[in-house]
Amino acid sequence: MWDKAAGAALILGATTWAGWQVAAGYARRPRHLRDLQTGLAILRTEIGFGTPLPAALRSAAGAVAEPIASIFREVAAQMGLGGGRRPGDALRKSLLIGAERTALHGEDLAALLALAAVLGASGREDQARHLCLAQERLAGAEARAEADRVRYERVARYAGILSGAALVFILM
Amino acid sequence: MPVPREYQSAIHPLLAPALATVLDRALQSASAGLEEIRLRAGRPLQILHAQGEHWVGADGSLTGRPEQGRTVEPEELEHTFQLMAQGSVYAWADDIRNGFLTLPGGHRVGLAGRAITAEGRLETLRPVTSLNIRLAREVVGAARDLLPRLCTQGRALSTLILSQPQAGKTTVLRDLIRSLSYGQAGICPGLKVGVVDERSELAGSISGVPQMDLGPRTDVLDGCPKAEGMMLLIRSMSPQVVAVDEIGRESDARAVMEALHSGVRVIGTAHGSSLSEVRLRPGLRSLLESGAFERVAVLSRARGPGTLEHVIDPAGSGGERRVG
Numbered sequence: 039m040w041d042k043a044a045g046a047a048l049i050l051g052a053t054t055w056a057g058w059q060v061a062a063g064y065a066r067r068p069r070h071l072r073d074l075q076t077g078l079a080i081l082r083t084e085i086g087f088g089t090p091l092p093a094a095l096r097s098a099a100g101a102v103a104e105p106i107a108s109i110f111r112e113v114a115a116q117m118g119l120g121g122g123r124r125p126g127d128a129l130r131k132s133l134l135i136g137a138e139r140t141a142l143h144g145e146d147l148a149a150l151l152a153l154a155a156v157l158g159a160s161g162r163e164d165q166a167r168h169l170c171l172a173q174e175r176l177a178g179a180e181a182r183a184e185a186d187r188v189r190y191e192r193v194a195r196y197a198g199i200l201s202g203a204a205l206v207f208i209l210m
Numbered sequence: 211m212p213v214p215r216e217y218q219s220a221i222h223p224l225l226a227p228a229l230a231t232v233l234d235r236a237l238q239s240a241s242a243g244l245e246e247i248r249l250r251a252g253r254p255l256q257i258l259h260a261q262g263e264h265w266v267g268a269d270g271s272l273t274g275r276p277e278q279g280r281t282v283e284p285e286e287l288e289h290t291f292q293l294m295a296q297g298s299v300y301a302w303a304d305d306i307r308n309g310f311l312t313l314p315g316g317h318r319v320g321l322a323g324r325a326i327t328a329e330g331r332l333e334t335l336r337p338v339t340s341l342n343i344r345l346a347r348e349v350v351g352a353a354r355d356l357l358p359r360l361c362t363q364g365r366a367l368s369t370l371i372l373s374q375p376q377a378g379k380t381t382v383l384r385d386l387i388r389s390l391s392y393g394q395a396g397i398c399p400g401l402k403v404g405v406v407d408e409r410s411e412l413a414g415s416i417s418g419v420p421q422m423d424l425g426p427r428t429d430v431l432d433g434c435p436k437a438e439g440m441m442l443l444i445r446s447m448s449p450q451v452v453a454v455d456e457i458g459r460e461s462d463a464r465a466v467m468e469a470l471h472s473g474v475r476v477i478g479t480a481h482g483s484s485l486s487e488v489r490l491r492p493g494l495r496s497l498l499e500s501g502a503f504e505r506v507a508v509l510s511r512a513r514g515p516g517t518l519e520h521v522i523d524p525a526g527s528g529g530e531r532r533v534g
Contacts, residue, residue, distance in 0.1 A: 085298075085300055085301075088300065088301045088303075089298075089301065090296040090297075090298040090301045091296060091297045091298040091301075092296060092297070092298075094298075117296070117297050122223065122224065122293040124289060124292045124293075124297055125292070125297040125298075128297070157297070158292070158295075158297040158298050158299060158300070159292065159297075159299055160299060160300065160336075161299070161300050161303055161333075161334060162300040162303065164300075165300050
């Protein structure tokens with residue numbers, strides 16, 4: 039009897055946890071997208087002042103929360119490594135290392151990767167134009183992510199609990 | 211021969227890795243006195259040193275024949291340029307328009323490539339296809355012969371130092387600044403020197419802090435246009451001597467005159483192999499005709515960079531006359 043109760047509690051706990059994890063993903067993505075836009079806005083301002091990219095990236099990192107801060111910081115770090123990576127290569131590498139710690143989707147990463155070809159490689163106005171474009175794409179992604187959050191966050195939580203309860207009922 | 215310290219610390223980390231490897235090998239067998247490294251897209255790698263020029267082979271060997279030199283790939287040159295610009299081409303827009311970047315340590319990188327213009331004005335170079343990396347070097351004592359000729363009764367004389375490119379103007383000026391700032395027993399006491407280091411070559415400043423020894427009484431205004439910087443220094447730092455590299459524009463000439471009228475001595479440099487040649491340049495002609503400079507020192511490479519050929523008093527009685 040106690041074994042069954044423990045098993046049921048375990049199943050219920052696991053599915054509830056899974057539901058909460060999925061719901062958390064829906065909640066985190068808009069937040070990460072907002073942080074990215076804030077970081078890019080700081081980057082645009084610093085580039086407008088003529089601040090070299092590593093310092094501008096560190097400034098952007100200081101203005102946003104983890105894990106997005108790490109992405110900006112890692113690009114600066116990669117640029118300073120021995121042998122030195124170009125900004126685009128550093129950005130690709132940073133996303134490769136850091137993206138899995140975020141809730142960002144492929145389309146979000148694509149907006150950032152589009153910057154890789156031009157980051158640091160042209161004049162201030164051109165840099166501002168490309169950063170604006172990336173911000174607009176991320177803003178669009180954020181609107182969709184927010185709609186998904188409203189629609190699915192609570193559903194995912196309930197689905198976790200209810201699927202656990204259903205499984206327990208079937209197994210009992 | 212050991213690889214030059216300036217190359218190792220300031221240039222090597224900013225080269226595309228494959229180029230750095232080849233150059234490291236080449237410089238181990240090169241003679242001392244590395245002056246320039248020249249990268250040209252699609253053409254062989256070249257180094258110039260005090261004894262002449264060499265092309266660098268794919269294995270790092272040195273040859274006198276360009277066709278045996280290792281080709282610099284456009285991608286390598288672009289990578290190197292990006293590293294030198296700290297991945298921030300936009301931050302060096304003004305410098306690129308002027309055709310050079312200055313690296314930490316005062317090493318200057320000349321640029322050439324495809325010019326992008328707008329309304330007849332150079333906007334930028336893209337792509338950059340030639341880099342001329344010139345090593346800045348501190349040579350203590352480079353102005354030893356010159357200093358006694360430029361001081362009289364404990365004060366410095368306003369002086370123009372002339373030479374062709376690569377003949378050691380900047381190196382001599384740097385040592386002159388240091389010598390005046392420290393002072394030399396029996397020649398002149400230590401003087402307050404203000405340096406307008408527009409291209410960060412004289413002091414090799416990093417974040418405004420000089421990396422080269424310009425003496426204890428020297429204030430450096432880093433990265434500031436010469437004309438504006440000279441007046442700022444005179445107002446703010448009360449220097450006895452103002453030193454600037456590469457005077458040439460009319461605005462520089464006006465600022466030099468203003469400085470002189472403020473009671474400050476000016477020491478500057480200009481491109482040119484003789485006084486008569488320099489008199490043909492409008493900005494400098496007006497300065498020389500107005501008697502702004504009490505001495506003109508002419509340098510050459512006859513016995514290596516910084517060889518003092520002669521010193522002239524351009525306004526001596528009965529016209530210019532040699533004084534040393």
